[in-house]
Amino acid sequence: MKKEYGINVKPSLMQARKRFQVKPQIIRYQVDSNLIGIGDGKTYMIKTYGCQGNLADSEKMAGMLEQLGFKKTEAEEDADFILFNTCAIRENAENRIFGELGRIKRVQKKHPGMIIGLCGCMMQEEKTINAITKKYPHVDIIFGTHNITKLPQYIDIALKNKKVLEVMSVEGDIYEDVPVVRDHPYKAWVDIMYGCDEFCTYCIVPYTRGKERSRMPQDIIEEVKQLALQGYKEVTLLGQNVNAYGKDLDIGYGFADLLTDLNKLPIERIRFTTSHPHDFDDATIQAMALGGNIMPHLHLPVQSGNNEVLKRMNRKYTKEEYLDKINKLKKAVPGISITTDIIVAFPGETNEQYEDTLSLVKEVEFEGAYTFIYSPREGTPAATYPNSLTEEEKKDRLYKLNELINEYFAKGYERFVGEVVEVLVDGTSKQDEAMYSGYTKHNMLVNFEAKPEDIGKILKVKVTKAFTWHLLGEVIR
Numbered sequence: 076m077k078k079e080y081g082i083n084v085k086p087s088l089m090q091a092r093k094r095f096q097v098k099p100q101i102i103r104y105q106v107d108s109n110l111i112g113i114g115d116g117k118t119y120m121i122k123t124y125g126c127q128g129n130l131a132d133s134e135k136m137a138g139m140l141e142q143l144g145f146k147k148t149e150a151e152e153d154a155d156f157i158l159f160n161t162c163a164i165r166e167n168a169e170n171r172i173f174g175e176l177g178r179i180k181r182v183q184k185k186h187p188g189m190i191i192g193l194c195g196c197m198m199q200e201e202k203t204i205n206a207i208t209k210k211y212p213h214v215d216i217i218f219g220t221h222n223i224t225k226l227p228q229y230i231d232i233a234l235k236n237k238k239v240l241e242v243m244s245v246e247g248d249i250y251e252d253v254p255v256v257r258d259h260p261y262k263a264w265v266d267i268m269y270g271c272d273e274f275c276t277y278c279i280v281p282y283t284r285g286k287e288r289s290r291m292p293q294d295i296i297e298e299v300k301q302l303a304l305q306g307y308k309e310v311t312l313l314g315q316n317v318n319a320y321g322k323d324l325d326i327g328y329g330f331a332d333l334l335t336d337l338n339k340l341p342i343e344r345i346r347f348t349t350s351h352p353h354d355f356d357d358a359t360i361q362a363m364a365l366g367g368n369i370m371p372h373l374h375l376p377v378q379s380g381n382n383e384v385l386k387r388m389n390r391k392y393t394k395e396e397y398l399d400k401i402n403k404l405k406k407a408v409p410g411i412s413i414t415t416d417i418i419v420a421f422p423g424e425t426n427e428q429y430e431d432t433l434s435l436v437k438e439v440e441f442e443g444a445y446t447f448i449y450s451p452r453e454g455t456p457a458a459t460y461p462n463s464l465t466e467e468e469k470k471d472r473l474y475k476l477n478e479l480i481n482e483y484f485a486k487g488y489e490r491f492v493g494e495v496v497e498v499l500v501d502g503t504s505k506q507d508e509a510m511y512s513g514y515t516k517h518n519m520l521v522n523f524e525a526k527p528e529d530i531g532k533i534l535k536v537k538v539t540k541a542f543t544w545h546l547l548g549e550v551i552r
């Protein structure tokens with residue numbers, strides 16, 4: 076029988092583009108007490124795609140579900156509620172979700188009453204919602220990135236055998252005190268801001284995640300304090316552009332102030348992602364130079380080494396400005412490890428312009444990079460730019476770039492051979508179950524022999540060998 080809708084609100088892309096002019100409110104999350112217990116005896120599974128922002132959202136949604144009484148399951152066929160937290164950054168990420176929806180229908184047939192939910196960036200696109208409601212009627216709940224705190228209400232409606240479609244066009248308020256079930260016992264994600272105001276011409280995020288909204292410093296500091304008390308060792312501060320933190324607050328407090336304040340807390344490691352060269356400023360360099368718990372690693376996406384391409388990408392900095400910031404940082408934090416993101420074959424990128432990217436890689440000596448062939452996202456300006464390169468040429472550019480980056484990657488690892496490094500032990504190694512692994516302060520992977528009771532500790536490890544992607548070492552007891 077066809078289910079009726081309990082809520083049916085679709086987004087409008089035009090409205091989203093106008094952006095929200097009203098300052099978001101800070102709201103202390105409280106679950107409707109009538110809903111506590113609706114998940115008793117039921118299980119849930121959340122499948123997360125995409126970036127750390129989605130991982131952090133999934134941890135909050137797990138917290139809300141457990142507050143209702145749901146218990147986590149690892150077995151898909153046993154789950155009473157399966158939620159797909161989707162990513163819209165690339166078309167193939169979207170195609171994977173459509174494949175998953177076809178597959179999950181068969182699982183749902185064997186488990187009548189299983190509720191299927193979809194949320195995340197893909198759900199902010201009207202076209203995607205239309206396709207899902209038409210072709211995948213077995214999906215019960217659809218919601219977007221701005222209303223995750225309404226999940227308990229949506230579950231309540233779905234348990235009453237009705238469907239939910241509610242996607243907000245404009246960003247919502249900032250919710251504090253949302254319950255969280257963290258995936259990792261020693262490492263935590265902490266959102267410091269939401270949204271992005273940059274509008275790089277290839278990127279869909281400003282449309283799906285909305286305008287920049289920063290959390291109040293005291294709420295972030297309190298969360299990190301509590302994490303330290305609970306035994307967490309490492310915190311990664313999250314935002315689409317963390318360097319813009321505080322701009323919207325208008326209280327004269329920015330990202331460098333936040334780093335400086337967090338450096339005073341008894342948490343061993345602070346990392347942050349993602350940075351934007353345009354907003355990465357001298358104050359942040361000074362805050363990083365203080366050392367302490369601020370880790371000597373920076374991921375600073377450059378995207379291209381050519382000024383004309385950077386302009387077409389709307390990145391708002393030049394190659395020279397980028398290099399100037401990197402040089403200042405290298406002086407202020409000797410030995411810092413720098414990684415980046417690069418897009419090749421951006422529409423109109425000539426061979427000379429691509430060569431500029433290679434020369435920038437040589438100059439900075441990046442010790443790691445996420446590299447991509449440009450892929451158009453419908454609804455972004457760059458998707459309309461003509462691109463005359465053949466697939467072969469695009470692949471060739473990526474291949475040569477990766478070859479070059481791997482040289483510096485290996486060099487970066489080699490510089491630690493013979494050194495004693497501090498490693499936060501994550502668990503057994505993915506490559507070799509007999510070994511343990513963890514990351515150094517410079518965010519480099521190390522494998523070593525250890526004991527189960529070492530997991531979650533910071534150990535001193537002497538590096539004995541470097542490979543392209545990891546180090547090998549011996550624990551110093």
Ligand code: SF4
Nearest residue numbers: 271273274275278280
């Ligand atoms: S900074 Fe640019 S690439 Fe990053 S999320 Fe914002 S628009 Fe997208």
